Amino acid sequence: MIRLDNxxxxxxxxxxxxxxxxxxxxxxxxxLLGPSGCGKTTALRTLAGFIEPSKGSVHVDGKNVTKLxxxxxQVGMVFQNxxxxxxxxxxxxxxxxxxxxxxxxxxxDRLVRDIAHRVELSDEQLHKNVAELSGGQQQRVAVARAxxxxxxxxxxxxxxxxxxxxxxxxxxxxxxxxQSEFGITTVYVTHDQDExxxxxxxxxxxxxxxxEQVGTPQSIYDQAATEFxxxxxxxxxxxTPEFMAEVNRISGAGLSLAANSYLxxxxxxxxxxxxxxxxxxxxxxxxxRTYHGLHSRYVVRSHGAxxxxxxxxxxGVHPEAGTATTLYxxxxxxxxxxxxxxxxxxxxxxxxxxx
Numbered sequence: 001m002i003r004l005d006n007x008x009x010x011x012x013x014x015x016x017x018x019x020x021x022x023x024x025x026x027x028x029x030x031x032l033l034g035p036s037g038c039g040k041t042t043a044l045r046t047l048a049g050f051i052e053p054s055k056g057s058v059h060v061d062g063k064n065v066t067k068l069x070x071x072x073x074q075v076g077m078v079f080q081n082x083x084x085x086x087x088x089x090x091x092x093x094x095x096x097x098x099x100x101x102x103x104x105x106x107x108x109d110r111l112v113r114d115i116a117h118r119v120e121l122s123d124e125q126l127h128k129n130v131a132e133l134s135g136g137q138q139q140r141v142a143v144a145r146a147x148x149x150x151x152x153x154x155x156x157x158x159x160x161x162x163x164x165x166x167x168x169x170x171x172x173x174x175x176x177x178x179q180s181e182f183g184i185t186t187v188y189v190t191h192d193q194d195e196x197x198x199x200x201x202x203x204x205x206x207x208x209x210x211x212e213q214v215g216t217p218q219s220i221y222d223q224a225a226t227e228f229x230x231x232x233x234x235x236x237x238x239x240t241p242e243f244m245a246e247v248n249r250i251s252g253a254g255l256s257l258a259a260n261s262y263l264x265x266x267x268x269x270x271x272x273x274x275x276x277x278x279x280x281x282x283x284x285x286x287x288x289r290t291y292h293g294l295h296s297r298y299v300v301r302s303h304g305a306x307x308x309x310x311x312x313x314x315x316g317v318h319p320e321a322g323t324a325t326t327l328y329x330x331x332x333x334x335x336x337x338x339x340x341x342x343x344x345x346x347x348x349x350x351x352x353x354x355x
Contacts, residue, residue: 001026001185007056009042016042017209029179031188033196034206040189048155049073076146080158084130090141091126097149115148135163136171154186193233205229227342230335236262240304250280253331259345260337267333268309270317279328286319302327
């Protein structure tokens with residue numbers, strides 16, 4: 001559906017994107033994820049036609065659109081601040097693109113009412129000024145304005161970033177539901193890893209203009225291909241060579257002591273695995289415990305490493321700070337990366353010890 005081939009984007013002497021290759025499948029919810037300034041919005045605007053690449057090509061539905069202006073690419077765009085017209089009514093905002101396209105009045109009215117109904121905007125709301133609407137309703141207006149033109153692709157540039165946390169959680173599900181209902185190919189930009197994991201079919205993780213990994217949310221989280229992806233997505237504890245040596249001594253796992261090693265917070269526990277999986281028990285001392293309602297967050301110092309983990313309040317043990325404890329870890333859950341390249345170790349590479 002969408003192909004970005006060998007895309008390079010430069011601004012003067014600065015290269016924002018050196019060489020980007022991406023493929024988005026029809027009907028997919030595809031997310032460009034990364035920190036501020038990593039190139040994700042530049043990639044989206046290049047796809048939209050707002051930026052012309054210095055090299056490479058953009059293909060939509062098998063057609064090379066690299067030189068086409070944005071209004072000829074059959075893409076709909078929802079901006080970070082929605083870019084609604086404050087002096088216009090909701091109806092006028094949604095109908096704006098139809099008027100530019102010189103659609104007949106009767107057909108415009110039918111299309112606006114149909115799309116408003118599908119995004120759950122009432123007839124009463126259609127005649128209100130956009131300033132009278134809540135943040136969530138304004139988002140639906142922005143999506144309706146993009147979809148009323150029946151684009152092949154919907155582009156969303158951090159549309160939830162200006163909302164409070166509770167509304168953001170509510171609206172991301174609504175956005176995903178709308179995308180599923182319309183079945184439209186969607187490219188979504190965000191710096192919020194939780195949004196990306198919760199909403200996406202696949203995710204491309206950007207770092208300094210380069211895509212570090214493309215995959216499903218689960219594969220990116222559980223099998224992060226690079227140290228950057230491991231540290232950017234989720235919460236992990238860095239492991240020391242001493243910690244790794246103790247894991248190897250007890251388990252015979254033969255994990256590398258020279259690699260940079262990490263453990264996700266949910267992969268460590270203060271009790272043996274309930275499913276009977278083999279786990280290594282390591283001595284440790286509780287550094288701190290903080291209460292978060294459904295769970296407590298612990299920091300346990302063990303063999304030179306400070307391991308962060310979560311313990312549910314309705315089960316498990318709850319030692320206090322300063323007390324000795326046993327930390328349980330499954331060697332297969334440890335993520336390891338080459339110290340020089342930051343790339344993940346293959347299992348065959350892991351039987352390496354410090355010189």
